[in-house]
Amino acid sequence: MPAHPLQPLAHAIRFLSIDAIVKATEGHQGVPLGMAEIATALYVNYLKYNPADPTWWDRDRVVLSNGHGSMLLYSLLHLSGYDAVPLTEIQRFRELGAVCEGHPEYNPAAGIEVTTGPLGQGIANALGMAVAEAYLNARFGTGLVDHFTYAFVGDGCLQEGVGQEMISLAGHLQLGKLMLLWDDNLITDDGPTSLSISENVAERFRVANWHVQELDGHDLEAVSAALAQAKADPRPSLLACRTVIGKGIPRVQGQRGGHSARLFEQDAQEARALLNWPHSPFEVPADILTAWREAGRRSLPEYQAWQERLATLPAAERAEFERVMRGELPAGWQDVLLDYKRRAHEAPTVPSGIFLSGEINDLLAPVLPERIVGCADLEAPTSHKRSLQAFTATDRAGAYVHCGVREHVMGSMANGMAAHGGVIPLSVTYLAFADYERPAMRMAALMGLPVKFVFSHDSIGIGKNGPTHQPVEILASLRAMPNMWVMRPADAVEAAECWALALAHRAGPVSLVFARQSLPLVRSEHTPDNRCARGGYVLHEASAGPRQVTLLATGSEVALAVQARDLLESEGVGTAVVSMPCWELFDEQPGDYRQLVLGDGVRVAVEAAGRFGWDAYLGARGGFVGMKGFGASGPADALYKLFGITAEAVATEARRLLQA
Amino acid sequence: MPAHPLQPLAHAIRFLSIDAIVKATEGHQGVPLGMAEIATALYVNYLKYNPADPTWWDRDRVVLSNGHGSMLLYSLLHLSGYDAVPLTEIQRFRELGAVCEGHPEYNPAAGIEVTTGPLGQGIANALGMAVAEAYLNARFGTGLVDHFTYAFVGDGCLQEGVGQEMISLAGHLQLGKLMLLWDDNLITDDGPTSLSISENVAERFRVANWHVQELDGHDLEAVSAALAQAKADPRPSLLACRTVIGKGIPRVQGQRGGHSARLFEQDAQEARALLNWPHSPFEVPADILTAWREAGRRSLPEYQAWQERLATLPAAERAEFERVMRGELPAGWQDVLLDYKRRAHEAPTVPSGIFLSGEINDLLAPVLPERIVGCADLEAPTSHKRSLQAFTATDRAGAYVHCGVREHVMGSMANGMAAHGGVIPLSVTYLAFADYERPAMRMAALMGLPVKFVFSHDSIGIGKNGPTHQPVEILASLRAMPNMWVMRPADAVEAAECWALALAHRAGPVSLVFARQSLPLVRSEHTPDNRCARGGYVLHEASAGPRQVTLLATGSEVALAVQARDLLESEGVGTAVVSMPCWELFDEQPGDYRQLVLGDGVRVAVEAAGRFGWDAYLGARGGFVGMKGFGASGPADALYKLFGITAEAVATEARRLLQA
Structure with a gap:
């Protein structure tokens, strides 16, 4: 049988990948060698793209979910003509x-398109x-937004729980222009997939109402035909492509070492011969x-x-x-x-x-219809649906996605929306469940x-549901994350200010963290300026005398700090209250302002x-009133008392330090 | 048709739950009212338990995975005769x-049995x-350990990714004595499950090689019969029990409000009438x-x-x-x-x-065959299998579970093993993937x-795989978690000492965090005492003069601090190096020791x-050399230089502070 005319194009991927990996002395050959034909069929026959304008808004999106196989993507980008990926960069793989x-x-x-x-x-x-x-597409019409989304995917992605969350939700939403190209090679890092999985994975997709085709991933005709069928089918599509991992390298192909065993010059030679x-x-x-x-054009x-x-387009529509x-x-x-901020002072x-x-x-x-809210089955207690319509299999104009009890995929799909552009994704759940979403939050911060990321129920203030539902360490764990703003507003005014800052912030993700309990106003009067913009600010200066004490607080505890100030000032101790809704912004302020x-x-x-x-802000004479461990089940007020988070305790700590 | 003789027993669950929830003014009635018959059939006809000895090692285990329905469990415990749950405690529900x-x-x-x-x-x-x-069972025989594990489960658990990871792995391992009792009520907090899921969930279990029965969850005969069949079947079993959420309360049964809408006295009255x-x-x-x-006996x-x-039993065997x-x-x-510690000084x-x-x-x-190691498809790079045999569907004597690329269930099943007792679970993966496992780690800490929890590849020292694989914030995020020891040993000696401390620690989980890169010995000579036991200790005291500088470090950076000390001491600056492998232990030391x-x-x-x-330890004249953001892709050595984490940089920072 004569070779398929596209076979040399696929081999070009293979050898660029082998050569780059040999030169780098490490890398993962499994994916580029196993998926060379699949990728070639897609890029040469079907993909809508323009390497000369990589960010064309209506391009098909391609995600390499099995990101360790990065040389597949780099080879494709180089070969099809992306200027940013010349041969010299391929040769610097991993440098x-x-x-x-x-x-x-x-x-x-x-x-x-994304970090993977x-x-x-x-x-x-x-x-x-x-x-x-x-x-x-629903908003602007097929003339402007009408593209497919393809993802290369390996066994690992489909073992991860977030993978099943994705399969389930994509099937539910019947996203027909979504296609997964599965490198079904029966090998993972540990060896045969049979070490850890027995089920028919393709069947899991069928159960979730996907269009599934099983085929030989090295048969260029079969892949092309399957892509055509997948594009025509109204369901999301899985191409389950049986492949040989590391195909082309005699020593490792089809073996565990095909995944990422070190390749040597001799492997490259043997592959050339084969x-x-x-x-x-x-x-x-x-x-x-x-x-x-030519394929790139x-x-x-x-x-x-x-x-x-x-x-x-009419000018306004285009604009x-x-x-x-x-x-x-x-x-x-x-x-x-x-306006909301102003009216907050009149709220009954x-x-x-x-x-x-x-x-x-x-x-x-x-004003901003492009906000798309995802929420993990907590519509009523998190309160972000209201007038929004649901985005469903039959109504694409809705801007509220009922994500089900699937926090992880909710966060990761928000990342995908943001990377796509044209929408402002919000992801809403309880703060206690941020850990489920955290791997996605890390990727948002990294990218x-x-x-x-909107969170409610942010502390022991949630009360009787108990310690599983009471964050005590989660604020710190998010503040520790680079490039993640964590905002915890104290009242309606700060809520509006933080929302404004969050919307204007394009360089990274924001966690907007809200209490379940009522937040009485701590701002005494309306000011048009955004005081939260500096991250921390003096809410009340000392008035009983020169400032001896500074009370620092966020969110629901700002009101408590204000009460503690009243106690101290009544004793003649000049006490200021600082609200610190966003540490990251405060840290960016000049040193003299912070001081x-x-x-x-x-x-x-x-x-x-x-x-x-907190110690970063406490200085030599600092104290802290807060949680020492996990929470407990009981009414919120009782818990604040039980754990000693009271205005009196704050005042006592200040007095102790003044005398120390 | 006359009522089933067990029906009044089920209603007793229902009314205890209703009365407790009405009194508490909040709670989740959906589960106890929907699963009353299921639970009754189990506890009266099948469960092996002894309320007079709740921790009997061979009892069947029961987990309420849909933990919000806690009144189901409390009702069962009270009714069947657990002393710790008298009626007075039921009446204090949520207080x-x-x-x-x-x-x-x-x-x-x-x-x-567990927090849920x-x-x-x-x-x-x-x-x-x-x-x-x-x-x-394999180790000690069916005479000593031979019980079933039952879990009540709701729709949410089966939407979560970790749920699918569990389904997949349990099917793979063919754990025939595991049974899920699914409250298939078609309602979640947001409303009908059809808002967010379309697939046939039971079919997902069949695909994963479970034994599945679909039945009416309110039919006591049907549930009993299904339990009998499930016990007899060698596969793990799902009882997909179609139920009516909140059954018995006219206003909310079968409705969204059946889940957790507030119940009032009138609801209780109407239920009594119905x-x-x-x-x-x-x-x-x-x-x-x-x-x-009687059922309890x-x-x-x-x-x-x-x-x-x-x-x-023979005495030794029993002991x-x-x-x-x-x-x-x-x-x-x-x-x-x-012995390992001693020999570390001779390692070539x-x-x-x-x-x-x-x-x-x-x-x-x-020595400790009861260690069971789970690892998420990283056997070779994390190196914890070695002589261990795999635990498989056909070999239960193995103590290494190939968990697949499923970190979340790996951590959660480790928790289940620890709660069961009789084994010492280890959970092994890269530190970068700790976020996937974190919800389980939080539960381990809470319980x-x-x-x-063993982690490798703990920093930019992993090199070319790039920032996704380089933890920078993860140590901090774990240290922020109450009741979690985080240990980062500097060399072979500290590794042995930290392992010893971790094994002896029974009151909570430990994260053992290791570098990928080589760790040269920093301990110059063998000492039999465990110096890591105090969490932080002076590795090298100042010798060039009185101590002017203290360098604090953990793990792979201790060696670097030692080099920086050499630089400073060579200039006559008395410099000590403190190794701080475990902050939590250090924080427990007396103040004078810490000082x-x-x-x-x-x-x-x-x-x-x-x-x-780190600021908690830096005091008024403190500095830090480390990461300011995420990492990058490149050789480890180059990254340390790029990010300025070098002995010279540490010395420079110390000099700067001395002059400030």
Whole structure:
């Protein structure tokens, strides 16, 4: 049987990958060698892309969920003509500063749609991209947003729980333009998959109402035919491609070592002999490169037609589309928040902390319809649905995704939405369940994606549900994460200010953390400026005399600090209260501002959480009132007393330090 | 049709639950009202238990995975006769200090096998219990360990990713004595399950090779028959019980409000009318209580026969069984570690940090065969299998579980093993993937379970795999967790000392964190005492003069601190190096010891991680050398230089502070 005409294109991937991995002395050959034909069929025959404009808004998205196989992606990007991935960068695979990093790192300009590596994240990101596409398609029409989302995926992603969450939710939402290309090679790092899994994985997709095809992943015709069928089918599609791991390297192919055993020059030579590839290391013969570059230009007519459609749109429509896709906020968006802030001073009742956020989110709906809220089966207690319609299998215009009890995929799909662009994803659950979502939050922080992670029920203030539901260490664990803003507003005014800061922040994710309990106003009067913008500020200066004590607090404990101040000031001890809703912003302030806020005297921090991290602000004469361990089951008021988080305890600690 | 004779027993659960929830003004009625018949059939006809000896080692284990339905469990415990749950405690449901907390909190003496609440944890714990049972059964024989593990489970647990990980692994391991009783009520907190899930959940179990029966969960005969079949079937079993949420309360049954809408006195009255239950609140008629108490004594013959078998065992065999079940360590176990420590000074090569731990684990195998190691598809790089045999569907004597790429269930099943007793669970993966396991780690800390979480690849020292695989914030996030020891040994000696401390620690979990890179010895000579026991200690005192500088470090950075000390001492600056492998232990030391160790002068901490948390030890003249953000892809040495984590940088920071 004569070789398929695309076979040399697939081999070009194989040998670029082998040569790069040999040169780097490490890497994962399993994926690029096993998926070379699958990737070639996709990129040459079907993918809508334009290497000359990598961030074209209507491109098909491609995610390498099995990110350890990064040389597959780099080979594809180089061969199809992405300027950011020249041969010299392939040759620097895994070197410091190379575009071709060990795992793909988010770099849309280079064609790298998301960072992948921790397994399961990529396919969950792809789900988010497909949701964003469907939503934008419904909003702007197929002329502007109408693309597929493909994800390469390995066994590991499908063993991870988040993988099943993704399978289940994608099937439920019937995202027909989502396709998984599974490298079904029967091998993981430990050896045969039979060491740890027995089920028919493809069947799991069928149960979840996916379109499933099982095929030979090295048969270019079969892959092409399956891709065509998958595109035509209205269900999300799985191509279960049986492959040989490390295919082409005699010593390791089909073996455990095919995954990532170190490759040597001799392996490369033996592969060249086996596959009849007489070319030098890193040499891609001109005819093959030409064929690849032509493939990279295959979508140009579609690209040009799209540009023309965009150019001929009515000006206002075009401006709105471009604004949304650029992630810009519309004129006047702050007015909603400013107005809310002003009206907070007239509010007759004191709502629960999380309900403040729900109100704000709802007020923003008409102004910022591109917010998409995901929530993990806590609609009523987290209060962020209100007027929003659900995004469903039959209604793509809805902007509220009932994620089910699946926090992990909720966070990861939010990342995918943010990476896609055109939507502002919010992910909502209890703070106690942030740990379930944390692997996604870490990836958002690493990529610098503008995801809003909204949390309610942020402390022992939740009361009787007990310690499982009472965060004590979670604020600290989030504050420890680089590039993650953690905001814990004290009242309705701070809620509005923090929301404004969070929306304007595009360089990374924000955790907006709200109490379950009522948050009485701590701001005495309206000011148009955003005082939370500096992260921490003097809410009340000492008035009984020169400042001797500074009380530091966040969220629900700011009111308590104010009460403690009253006690101390009544004794003539000049006491200031500092509200610190966002440590990350405070840390960015000039040293003299920080010093002015923190003061020279005694400092006592109060927070219904652990002390961990607070010492950075406490100085030599500092104390802390908060939690020493996990919480307990009982009414919130009783718990605050039980754990000694009271105004009197704060005042006592301040007095003790003054006398020390 | 006349009512089933057990129906009044089920109604007794229902009304105790309703009355307690009405009195508490909050709670979750959905589970106890929906599962009353299921639970009754189990406890009256099948469960092997003895309320008079709640911690009987061979009892069947029962986990309420849908822990919000805690009144189901409390009702069962009270009715069947557990002394710790008298009616007065039922009446204090959700009050501060009550045994009947909002969610079940680990309390074996009261019959509460594990803390549950965060969904999915309970069924994964149950998997661990079933593994422990099978292992102990193989080791000690069916005469001593031969019981079933049952878990009540709701829709949420089966939506969570960890739920699927559990389904998959339990099916793979064919744990035939594991049974899930699913409250298939088609309702979650948001409303109908159809809002967020479309698949046939039972089919997912069939795909994973479970024995599945679908039945009416209110039909006592059907449930009993299904339990009998499930017990007889060699596969793990799912009873998919179709139920009516909140059954018995006209206003909410079968509705969204059936889950946890507030119940009022009138609801209780209407339920009494509907179900013909004329008794007062909290009244259990004597005949029904008698029937329940008889049910609680049903296993007494089995219990007595078991006690006799134990009593007639050969003394040595009995002593060993009792030692293992009590979680006691055998005589001489420290010798292995002491010997390893001594020999470390003669080792010709410097092994990778994690390989030190692998070596120790392997040496312990003959002495402590009850260690069960789970690992998430990283056998080779984490090095903890070695001479261990795999625990498989056909070999229950193995003590190494290939968990697949499923970190979350790995951690949760380790918790279940520890709660079961008789085994010492280890859970092994890369530190970067700790976030996937974190919800389980939090539960281990909350319950105070002696689980050893072992992590390798703990910093940028992993090199070219890049920032996804490089922890920078994870040490801090674990240190922030109450009741979790985090140990980061600096060399082979500290590895042995930390292992010894971890094994002896029974009051909570330990995270043992190891570098990928080589750890040269920092201890210059053998000492028999365990210097890590104080958490932090002076490794090298200042010798060039009085101590002016204290360098604090952990793990792989201790060697670097020693180099920095050399630089400073060569300039005449008296410099001490403090190794701080375990902050939690250090924090427990007396103040004067801590002060002595930390010194009065300049302090500089160095760790290849973020600063977060270190300020608690840095004092007024403190500095830090470490990571400011996420890592990068490149060789480890280059990364240490790139991020400025070098001996020279530490010395420079110390000099700067001396001059400040």
